[in-house]
Amino acid sequence: MSDRLPGFRDFYPEPLPANEPWSCDLRQHIFGRWRETARRYGFREYDGPPLEPLELYTNKSGAEIVAQLFNFADKGDRAVSMRPEMTPTVARMVATAERAYKKPIKWFSLPQLFRYEKQQKGRLREHFQLNCDIFGESDAGADAEIVALLIDVLRALGLTHEDFVIRLSSRQAWQRFFAARGGDPARAYEFYQVVDKLERERPEVSAEKLAPLGVKLEEVQAFITASIPEPELQTVIDNLSARGLGGFVKVDYGVIRGLAYYTGIVFEAFDRKGEFRAIAGGGRYDQLVKQVSEGKADLPALGFGMGDVVLAELLKVRKLVPSFTGTVDAVVLIEDETLRAASLGVVQQLREAGRAADYSLTPAKGDKQFKRALELGATRTVRLERGADGTVVAKIKDLKTREEKWVAPGEVATAIAG
Ligand code: HAM
16 A cells, blocks of 8 residues: 655544544535635635646745745646745736726635645645735735734634734844845845855854844844834834734844745734744735736735634644534434335435435344444434334434424424424
8 A cells, every 4th residue: 555645634524543643524614714704805716727837836945845846847848836925826817807806805714835834843745825915905904814814724724822923023124134234235135145044054054144134143033023113113013002912012023034036014923922933924925916917017015814723733733623423413223124225215305405414324223223323423314114004203312402393204304494
């Protein structure tokens, strides 16, 4: 038997088999909260292709992602790549069709993404992301709206301000810092990448990389320690405070983001205890639509991506994963095979009424069928019985209250509804 590829997951329904941590029920729970919160903020859902032309990423996403691409030549000899992120795709979609939509465009998506990374805690070779982006609004009110949405998505999953914090920063602040020290604008991204890796790199290595850029490590560290909010960040904080969400954010110039296309405010969501990698990250990228469309469209843009891997790990540790049982409304027990045809009629009746109904596909002992009903977490059982006079009645048994009632077979769905 061939094994699963490293860094890829099987999602099993619960209860989970031994050593299989990924639950399809938990995934659906997360997706449900993601969709529901995006809807409350007036975002519409979109999707794009999981396979894209390689060039969509090679000059737009930045060195780190490009080194992690799952790319290959397809049978038509096209250079293609599995999508490592959604932002270039949505930028292309918006550039193509923006005239059909009123601004600002507020869209979300739940793509599965692929990055050839070293498998480690919080990092796999495929993951799902909630992406929420706004196009066509340059006002800082949009930045505050996107951060508020990020906060509310995490709150919708049961996390509180004791669990997570949004570290808020600004590429412009760093750009001004770099310019003030005579930095070459063409090398700004190189500088940002050193800042991005600061927390993971040894100080000597960072200092060595900063020297040719004309910057001292101590100055960078002092700037981060002070983290004095620039006016553009203060506006966002004031806006969030007006909603009662100010306590969820803190200015932290230690965040700068690795991706190349960010141009303004950037942010990352972390667990407060600092046990996990980033839960989400995003920011403003006002030039990407123009770049992707080679100047045909030009819209300011901003958004975030939240991965399911770190999020699921955090929810488990904080005991915020609900128990997933009881999805079957009724199990129809067929103990008398002469009543199988009539029982199938009841099963169909329940399903057409929108109920989840199950039954034994082949003849089986009554106690086995009942045990199976319990395993399925059924709310009730239904059993057709033939009376002494030959009339058939349905016995509905509530498995929680043990209450029983008898109705005509054609009335089962209605009796359950009442
Ligand atoms: P990103 O920071 O590369 O941003 O990814 C966002 C989140 O996805 C991360 O914080 C992390 O939770 C999760 N993630 C990333 N890579 C992996 C992985 N290999 N395994 C598990 N989880 C992972 C972006 O992708 C941007 N495109 C987000 C964005 C949208 N910016 C603006 N709009």
